[in-house]
Amino acid sequence: MTDAEKAETVSYTLRNLSSSLDKTIAAVANTLGKSKNALILETLEREFYNYISTYARSNLLVSAMDAELAKKFGIEILSEWYESEHTIQYDRYLSTKLKLDSIDKMDAVFKGNLPLLELRAQQLVNKGYMRLPRGISLTFALFIEIAKQKDEALIHEIRKGLFGITKDFYESLNEIRAALSLPAIKPQ
Template sequence: MIKKGNAQPDPDIPTGELSTSMNIKNMQPATVQNLERISAAMRIARSAMARTIMDVTMQDPLRLFCISSSLCDALDQEVARAAGATLKQDWFDADWPRTTNAAWCSILGLESEDDMNEVLLRAAPALSLRARQTLQYAVWIPRGIAMTFALFVETSLRGIDTLMRAYREILSPAGIGLATVLRDASEIRQALLAPPLMLNGPAGALGKYCRCDIFSPPDYQHGAWRAIVTLDALKTRNVRNAATRQFELPVLERRLITPDGPYGLAVPDGEGWKMGFCFREGRAELHLYSNGIAEGENPVTLQEVAETLCAGVDSIFSGHDGDAHP
């Protein structure tokens, strides 16, 4: 039971603002004891500690939206059904802490419930896809999960600059790798018929059947790069020839190219085998290094690497034009 008093000035609140007194009854003894213990440790009054906890909880716009929005509640249930998981019943179970919610609002410029509602509506068609990307083994999922997914979808749609900021400030500290972020964002953009994700790296090439982007992730050292080769889905979707399932890595002077783990594949090399690469869900991710020489002195430019990778993929697919769309 809560009794509310009249608004009155509070010495702990900035001048010009009003506070409201509340008497809270029927609290569980264990809760009161914990509150007293924490208050003593922090050397502040019990009432001040309780007020701080309530203020912090009730001044998180994103969490309050997730609690109060009927649309978010309905989409939470849709996500739970898509994932085959159970939605938690406690309203205070949220997927992100308050500081992370504040970071999302800053990155996406969310200033009102209308802004949050628009983000949720735009992302609704991709929520089931996001559930497949992240909730494969989930048993319980928190309330507000639809908004959590919507924030990532919106970030993906806004482009690489917004996506990289979210990666640096939120996703990377949460243990989510850059390769996963880029893969998931690209899948979402493709599902929503948005243009391919432009990585804004120092080099890129467009072939007949693919494109290659080379960039340096924030945690990479100088001279180390990541190359992402993406197939043109329209031109390659009907190709079923086994020859298009394995690709050789180009051999270039002073360049070392290796596949990222899941994209590595042994390919024939005379009577033996050598490391090549393959595509998974229309993309291949490779590591690229300047080998034994400073990047600025390397005789093979990053642009030449991108063009060589595209040419190698195109040469394989061009032999099966009858199986691919023109």
């Protein structure tokens, strides 16, 4: 949160929380040495300053493309969002590396990669992935955005930071790069 954003704040009142939830929040806050207010505020900021997940959850085109890909490829889109500490770290890392620091930039990336979503979906279907989480079309668009990067060092850095020893990363990436008439990236 910037200093300007901190200067312009609003207050929220939470009503109808169960006493068990309040006790849980109090216990977690106590364990972390924070007030309940600080814990809740940090949780809200972590959730809503994550432009990737915020865009996925709020954009109707992402939902529409999920449905379209499901229909075309026979993929089951799960009703749940896939979330864990790893997805939060993944989103933050990718946001930093690709400079995705606003909803407008997310929108440009998603819409700019729509033409190749089917190629990415086909890659996963060919590997047997037939049940995928909501928002998967945005995940596909982000992978395509990685493939579009001209800076090979950045691509290698992202692979190392996010995909680790995934064997088929470069194969999938280079298939997308070929569709974009970009040169293949040599695996490291």
